[in-house]
Amino acid sequence: MPAPITFLLVEGPHDAEFMACLLKxxxxxxxxxxxxxxxxxxxxxxxxxxxxxxxGKEVPLxxxxxxxxxxxxxxxxxxxxxxxxxxxxxxxxxALRTSRLAGFDVDSIGVILDQDLEARPExxxxxxxxxxxxxxxxxxxxxxNIKPGTFVQGPPRLGLxxxxxxxxxxxxxDLLLECGEAQYKALKDKxxxxxxxALENAGLTxxxxxxxxxxxxxxxISRQKKAWVGAMGAVLMPSMAIQNSIRDNRWLAGExxxxxxxxxxxxxxxxxxx
Amino acid sequence: xxxxxxxxxxxxxxxxxLRLDDLGxxxxxxxxxxxxxxxxxxxxxxxxxxxSATQWIDVxxxxxxxxxxxxxxxxxxxxxxxxxxxxxxxxxxxALHMTLVGGGSVDIRAEYKEFRQxxxxxxxxxxxxxVDDEPSEYAAxxxxxxxxxxxxxLLEETPVIHEFSGKSFKEVGTGARLVPCQWVTPVSHRTSRxxxxxxxxxxxxxxxxxxxxxxRLLAPDVEDIEIRSPQGRGAxxxxxxxxxxxxxxxxEGDGMRRALAFASACVQARGGVxxxxxxxxxLHPEALSGVFRFLVEMCRAAxxxxxxxxxxxxxxxxxxxxxxxxxxxxxxxxxxxxxxHQTVYRLGGQSIRSMRSEGGVxxx
Numbered sequence: 187m188p189a190p191i192t193f194l195l196v197e198g199p200h201d202a203e204f205m206a207c208l209l210k211x212x213x214x215x216x217x218x219x220x221x222x223x224x225x226x227x228x229x230x231x232x233x234x235x236x237x238x239x240x241x242g243k244e245v246p247l248x249x250x251x252x253x254x255x256x257x258x259x260x261x262x263x264x265x266x267x268x269x270x271x272x273x274x275x276x277x278x279x280x281a282l283r284t285s286r287l288a289g290f291d292v293d294s295i296g297v298i299l300d301q302d303l304e305a306r307p308e309x310x311x312x313x314x315x316x317x318x319x320x321x322x323x324x325x326x327x328x329x330x331n332i333k334p335g336t337f338v339q340g341p342p343r344l345g346l347x348x349x350x351x352x353x354x355x356x357x358x359x360d361l362l363l364e365c366g367e368a369q370y371k372a373l374k375d376k377x378x379x380x381x382x383x384a385l386e387n388a389g390l391t392x393x394x395x396x397x398x399x400x401x402x403x404x405x406x407i408s409r410q411k412k413a414w415v416g417a418m419g420a421v422l423m424p425s426m427a428i429q430n431s432i433r434d435n436r437w438l439a440g441e442x443x444x445x446x447x448x449x450x451x452x453x454x455x456x457x458x459x460x
Numbered sequence: 461x462x463x464x465x466x467x468x469x470x471x472x473x474x475x476x477x478l479r480l481d482d483l484g485x486x487x488x489x490x491x492x493x494x495x496x497x498x499x500x501x502x503x504x505x506x507x508x509x510x511x512s513a514t515q516w517i518d519v520x521x522x523x524x525x526x527x528x529x530x531x532x533x534x535x536x537x538x539x540x541x542x543x544x545x546x547x548x549x550x551x552x553x554x555a556l557h558m559t560l561v562g563g564g565s566v567d568i569r570a571e572y573k574e575f576r577q578x579x580x581x582x583x584x585x586x587x588x589x590x591v592d593d594e595p596s597e598y599a600a601x602x603x604x605x606x607x608x609x610x611x612x613x614l615l616e617e618t619p620v621i622h623e624f625s626g627k628s629f630k631e632v633g634t635g636a637r638l639v640p641c642q643w644v645t646p647v648s649h650r651t652s653r654x655x656x657x658x659x660x661x662x663x664x665x666x667x668x669x670x671x672x673x674x675x676r677l678l679a680p681d682v683e684d685i686e687i688r689s690p691q692g693r694g695a696x697x698x699x700x701x702x703x704x705x706x707x708x709x710x711x712e713g714d715g716m717r718r719a720l721a722f723a724s725a726c727v728q729a730r731g732g733v734x735x736x737x738x739x740x741x742x743l744h745p746e747a748l749s750g751v752f753r754f755l756v757e758m759c760r761a762a763x764x765x766x767x768x769x770x771x772x773x774x775x776x777x778x779x780x781x782x783x784x785x786x787x788x789x790x791x792x793x794x795x796x797x798x799x800x801h802q803t804v805y806r807l808g809g810q811s812i813r814s815m816r817s818e819g820g821v822x823x824x
């Protein structure tokens with residue numbers, strides 16, 4: 187009997203690393219080399235640098251190469267697919283088509299979205315559903331019109347989780363700040379002071395801060411949290427992206443693992459793999 | 461422009477139940493060895509003229525060279541599914557259900573019965589349409605029912621019955637060809653008969669400049685194509701090269717002959733169906749895009765529905781490039797390995813483009 191396969195779609199590399207930490211807690215190890223990945227699943231690995239996007243338009247050579255991350259434990263595989271914004275639905279659809287061509291079944295599909303620009307989790311879900319509806323030639327019907335945080339039995343089993351907690355606006359940074367409170371309290375406080383001081387007193391222009399959007403908007407709140415987490419990560423893992431810090435530091439360790447909102451995500455992953 | 465909208469193949473060769481829906485103008489068949497790609501092309505070829513026994517035999521023999529022919533009843537018998545060795549007679553039934561673009565359908569059912577003859581067959585009967593080299597102690601009947609014949613050439617519910625007496629048979633009431641159909645196999649560019657008829661038609665239809673443009677993709681010094689009779693013996697296709705003059709096609713490279721076979725078959729399939737088996741054969745990957753672009757343009761102009769089998773990703777990419785912005789014209793069918801629980805997987809042009817251009821997913 188083939189090993190159960192799970193597709194876990196996330197929005198970015200930092201989400202992927204966060205989920206990978208939770209998977210490690212369930213005995214999963216990353217398979218980083220092609221030789222460690224069974225032939226059957228290798229169609230998921232791009233063979234060429236992506237020359238064009240789904241609309242046939244050229245993509246810059248500087249764009250990241252969309253390679254899934256492969257995790258295996260004693261009995262099953264999880265393939266983390268990294269989408270991002272409007273690309274998420276397309277990334278999942280492409281992986282589903284590829285699985286059909288390769289000839290393996292997908293036993294469960296988990297979709298992790300975030301809600302940093304939406305007031306309600308259902309909005310994030312509905313945006314994803316609208317994007318997914320544009321995809322053609324899916325090997326089987328997939329309906330993600332389910333309550334965030336819940337599952338529908340399959341096959342394949344489908345689950346959808348909207349970060350940070352299927353309820354409040356936010357993203358992974360909200361969870362990281364909670365973890366930071368438990369694991370790096372002093373650093374977190376100093377990072378906040380630094381960020382606020384820099385935003386107020388560093389002589390930064392509106393152009394410098396263009397990514398923050400309108401004052402008081404959801405985007406500004408989200409970006410400020412990212413800057414806060416980024417400041418902590420810059421100290422913990424200088425010159426590296428935050429995902430390296432998530433992987434190698436203690437964000438998801440000790441007391442942080444028992445936090446209610448972290449438990450929420452852990453339960454989702456456990457239910458997805460059940 | 462497509463003629464067939466779908467085909468459902470039941471118990472044909474080793475295809476138990478295979479369905480290709482929503483066929484396009486350009487249809488790619490991909491899948492591993494022995495998945496049935498050539499069998500699908502054979503089914504399409506037979507469906508073009510299903511009541512003709514000659515069509516069944518010709519299609520069955522396209523796979524082999526004339527010099528190594530399989531006995532007649534073997535050719536026919538193996539169109540039908542086998543669940544036991546062919547000993548002491550055999551019978552089988554195959555069915556093809558076709559739907560047409562614009563509505564309507566055609567249902568073809570063929571029953572084959574093979575039995576031991578009481579006496580050995582005498583020498584070839586006078587007037588036979590087909591004579592095999594090897595006598596056989598077996599005889600056979602092939603009964604073909606054609607329902608919803610769009611040309612109304614046959615009576616409903618009345619089968620055409622062909623009798624094969626050992627090594628020969630006489631064609632009976634064949635009915636009309638449903639659609640024009642041409643088939644280019646991986647070896648057919650090496651035989652001149654089909655090529656000659658096509659080139660003749662190309663010359664007659666004043667399409668020579670286009671075909672020379674095609675040949676120049678492979679040999680830029682080609683200036684002309686002619687049918688000549690050197691020393692007054694038979695018609696031979698010649699290409700005229702600006703440096704060396706007339707060269708018989710037979711001594712040209714395989715790629716040239718293959719490209720010419722495509723053009724020749726396309727004009728003969730006008731208003732019908734063109735089947736290209738292992739389309740990449742004999743063509744350098746760098747030549748594929750140019751040749752396919754020409755082919756697709758020619759098929760569009762001649763209202764020809766194209767079916768192509770391939771093992772080559774370069775061929776898939778070249779076909780994708782050749783349809784240009786009309787990506788909706790292209791469809792790929794991934795045939796599952798034999799004995800797999802999976803069904804045929806259809807990918808539209810948009811999905812093919814996405815899968816190929818975003819990291820080169822292997823569609824085969």
